[in-house]
Amino acid sequence: MPKHKFLLEEKDIPRKWYNLAADLPSPMQPPLAPDGSPLNPAMLERIFPGNIIEQEISTQRWIDIPEEILEILTLWRPAPLRRALALEKYLKTPARIYYKDESTSPAGSHKPNTAVAQAWYNKKFGIKRLTTETGAGQWGSALAFACNLIGLQCRVYMVRISFDQKPMRKTMMQTWGAECIASPSTHTHAGREVLKAMPHTPGSLGIAISEAVEDALSDKSNKSRYSLGSVLNHVLLHQTIIGLEAKKQLKLAKEKKPDVVIGCVGGGSNFAGVAFPFVCDKIHGEKIQIIPVEPTACPTLTKGPFAYDFGDIAGLTPLLPMYTLGHKFVPEPIHAGGLRYHGMAPLVSQAAVEGLISPRAYDQVKCYESAVIWAKTEGTIPAPETSHAIACAIDEAKKAKAEGKQKVILFCYSGHGLMDLAGYDKFLTGKLSAYHLPGHKIQDSLCALKKFPAAKKIKTGRW
């Protein structure tokens, strides 16, 4: 019988990260200071340690993974590449569907890949404490896990709607010794301002980022820094270990290359992780369709313009060149909390501008339907975020069937849904609705963005 799993030995773990910035056809636009002027690096140094900033701006193609980080990663890595034989059979598709199983990390998602690296670099730089935000809780759990292993204090601002939907995520973070606070909170000026204006807000990643950044900046001892779970270049860099392992494993499966590579996108990190090593191949001539999948409730790549915008609601971060719905945009409380982000990683945005990737948006009902098909065939219960990638993989497998083509489909199974079963309960009892962000809300949001003086549209994209 065909194999289900393609495993690498610990010694075969990739020893370098891949940096797409080295290979993009056009150079990346630089980040700007909040007033639109060139960025003063000193400002970044209060948010991130110097060794991380170095990685953030690097255009070196391969970056060595320090041995001590590799040692921690091998707690669960190399992660398995699995073939979805039961799903293929159910769909009667000639496609071969592979998925990189990132749900096997202790925190249950791909997030520890960068959490461990970031904690390690911060520790090395003499930092004692990290602050961060989390949406669905995957990132907060991952950073709590990493800080505990590396020996740093950790405070997590968790988006209120997810904090309420998933109280066990808090317990998970506390088990690893971290503090977890619902955002917006009264701990920060930014949080208090939002609460004044919108006392019943479900919160958003943009708000929680403001709180975490403000918290780190206000540490008088200068020993706190902020850590981000997605969006930035160094985060995406750390995640490329996913695609690099998958490449080795596809060889074990005797596949020359994937025809389709799929990842869900919120800030862009798991998508970039699985896809960038293949974007590199595409730049060098391979024919590969590469699809980031976002929710229709937060259609950044499919409906937003490519513009300079803040990463957070309060405007504490530098201006980033990215697809965005405007930093004041608060997405509906869909269950895929990790995809509720107004912006998009600059590297993913640039790859979209270059036409290297083909974004798509799915609604949450379609995604839960796909997730249940998955659970009933492959057996595992995916995170709501991951279900976006699964829905797309199913569509592509059906297309391969219609076309009679033996396509190789690879997607990132970014995390399990064991902490997200409340959403499944709603779906199974018919209480969940599809949500497409209406046109007038997109217009409102983009008008607000246009009026914001520092924002400017770049080269291409809608406005």
Place this chain on the structure above:
Amino acid sequence: MPKHKFLLEEKDIPRKWYNLAADLPSPMQPPLAPDGSPLNPAMLERIFPGNIIEQEISTQRWIDIPEEILEILTLWRPAPLRRALALEKYLKTPARIYYKDESTSPAGSHKPNTAVAQAWYNKKFGIKRLTTETGAGQWGSALAFACNLIGLQCRVYMVRISFDQKPMRKTMMQTWGAECIASPSTHTHAGREVLKAMPHTPGSLGIAISEAVEDALSDKSNKSRYSLGSVLNHVLLHQTIIGLEAKKQLKLAKEKKPDVVIGCVGGGSNFAGVAFPFVCDKIHGEKIQIIPVEPTACPTLTKGPFAYDFGDIAGLTPLLPMYTLGHKFVPEPIHAGGLRYHGMAPLVSQAAVEGLISPRAYDQVKCYESAVIWAKTEGTIPAPETSHAIACAIDEAKKAKAEGKQKVILFCYSGHGLMDLAGYDKFLTGKLSAYHLPGHKIQDSLCALKKFPAAKKIKTGRW
């Protein structure tokens, strides 16, 4: 650096189960009918299909695993053997601690090993629907998962206390298409009787078994059967794949043999799974200490007599020769719901009588302390049941340190605790207390057992 993981290829999965009944020094006592007379096999045939009964009474040493079962097991098997390097370092122990990671199954525990086999044999026998009980929810989830893949209907009676503590387990079962009902329920005569006598009972496995058996027996079409997740010989048989894989993997790790083998025990299945292949070696002369660990709240092996008793509260099952606290005993609502069982697998009981295994009891506070040490070193969050094995492994590693011996310790990491975080929350906020079943309660319970006419003490053991 030393390796964390010892992986087998799918082709190296064991193809036979090991049956300890073939090797026990004394023959097993037979099960008896509820009135104490020799058992009429026809009664069993209304509860279990013939092919399962055949396995239940088999004394054949090796039993072939059907190819179709192997194909489903390879969705997640072979399961990894991991070495707890970080815990060893934390304990500064010369011991090498290995754990067989059964948490990697879709349902999150070792339970699917037998759920898949049982569903397959029932389907082959023409059965359409299975009923069962579940404590913590691990077994119910596993059977829901297996029935969905094999194509059977499934109804699960879940012990009320766990149903309330872990509502997400219900959603998990429903995602796989099963029904999940809190027990005691009004669906059965047995449930209604218990509710009448104890309206606020937390429920117990003994009660839920009565309900599930009655439900299967009352199907007029004769197409329903009952499925048990532990205790019986065939269940333990299916779990021996755990220890058989572990043996191959210890060879990969270049270990000659384990010095200590540990598993938590409720009904006995994960313990038997990891331990029986090594009990076989012990019978043939190897020096191995084999430790089943039970909760002090339900000290069946350490405080109960070896006697004939019912498997359920209502007395619907045959009388089994086992260590027992009496079938009317309802354990305190500790968080390790899977260990709240008044009896013990006859095969495990017999191994204890023969002196082949050395039972031990731990309280839940000690177990949660060990679980948090584990989470902070090895990174993963164990099930409360599993934490009993971890507590013992830590004790044994400390003992090896005190003795200056390089012992090899193997334990079964029977499941993850991601659905059990409510217990961690209580522990972390100081709301959990150690619970030792007081002597007078044990005396009461055993008096009740003695008065029960069909029960009789066997050979040895307390009374």
